[in-house]
Amino acid sequence: MALYISGTDFNSNGTAPLHGLSKVFGCTGIALAMYATARPEKKKIVASLLIPATLTAILVGITEPLEFTFLFIAPALFAVHAVLAATLAATSYSFGVVGNFGGGLIDNYIPQNWLPLFKYHSGTYITQILIGLTFTAIYFFVFRFLILKFNYATPGREEDDGETKLFTKADYKAKKGEGKNEDKKAEAEEDSQAAQLLAALGEERISRMSQTVPPDCGYPLRMR
Template structure:
């Protein structure tokens, strides 16, 4: 299971790489035109126009992240990274998003507007979890049915053309299951939120922990509706930006307590974690390219998904620790008296705008809290990554292969090399699966004892790496794709 999650994490890298620049554009746009995001500010002028365009440009991808995941991750999860899998992922996503929309659900079962069930299905559209689930379904259907042979009278739909059809059928079945399961899970989380709301600062910490932990599933919206909006009579966000204060207009809790703790974590904690990832990376360029831009994105406007999706599936235990740090700092922030709110997310832009509202308090505390978050996130991440050899960005096996980029084959007879390597790993019958990355052929073998390392080198490869009992990686060098293409023909 962990191996598959790591594969999913790698597949998500491609769509995730497109997000940081969009977050930064939205942050700059928000600073120029806060009124676009619902905050106070001018609604005309050159600055407003530029800000409006930047926000819409960034939102084009941020708001449609689920589409990126459905297509990009499906391609990454397919055996041969074929675009057909991306099409299948899109088919699955569109199918589930349509079948689980409130309008369609309301036609087949009772669904009253304003109820928890209605809110649950209203959060399906654009849900990242549905996008990732669609990618998994699309890729699985592609891998399974890409070589399907149909009778002559249906031959047109054979092979890859059958994938989208099968994907659509599977997606209908999954949608039916979610039709009953999704509102139960969503409702349970709303009930949990009701209980947490009675626990003061400790409850705020538990909420922050669950908020981050549920990001991969999209179910954090269930808790957000409890604490940020007026689902059960709270509405921390809506009351804060309405200019209310504690003790007025039905605010019987410490206003801002369910938002304040996110600021030190998003603005400074992620930067500390990013520094730890860069320092411990084998391929520092790859790590810098992803996590540094993601950290800037989080600091400016509080868009954290580029950072979180960059490692949550690669090493989920570390993501749980990450979520726990949010909970801890939210409790500390609550008792420190720091209060701030966000209209968009907990970045520097919202911190500045929220500081003018009546409920703000001790805004200057962001400095000591931020420094503490930076140091703690940095130390915890660095210790965990090094101690447990976690596969954060820049530490995947492919990044270790950067040093192999200059390897040259004995000759360019790729057919002969592929034939020799295949014989050396035990022949066609011993190969359960094969893929390739930057410099290596990645075999899943049935019998690892049948792999002859001397024969592999004699075939022209640089060496063999055995990461597990059934895995065998043959180091080829940068021309690995050409050897792989010949190998696939033989298989």
């Protein structure tokens, strides 16, 4: 039985990607940590959000709702996720796990690896699953500790009047845009204050003041 894999499925050094391991095993641990740290009265709501988001990550490797929630609420958690994901991939590779594991179960794991090759590489895939489940537990305990330690407002831990939700890329971009808008607003206020000062003093008076400044002064007063 021939197995055809696109050249785009490989890294530049010729090895197949393993970054999908964190999508299947890491995101599961993260979701469990979020559920475990949610307030008791909000656990049902959090479960209704996390179950479809986690299944999407596991099945097809789309992790946006979970990962952009970190970026929106606590970027430090995303940094921890990146370190754990790299460690998971490196550990798996060191134990001989190879293959195209860049996505989820139904687009990479099962059709391109487990189903056609399990007969010949069962030991490799069993090792992969054991390492993955170990990291699921590591993810769970690390994220649970950090969420409780720093009181991050992950879904189910927000203020009483806050909305329980997962955040998307659009939400994150909107948040960054708000910061830029605040900077522009502050700059506009400074320009407005300068204009009011000019109007109060008068252009002619400011011109006379600038003429009295010594020529070797480093900061002459000039009209802009």
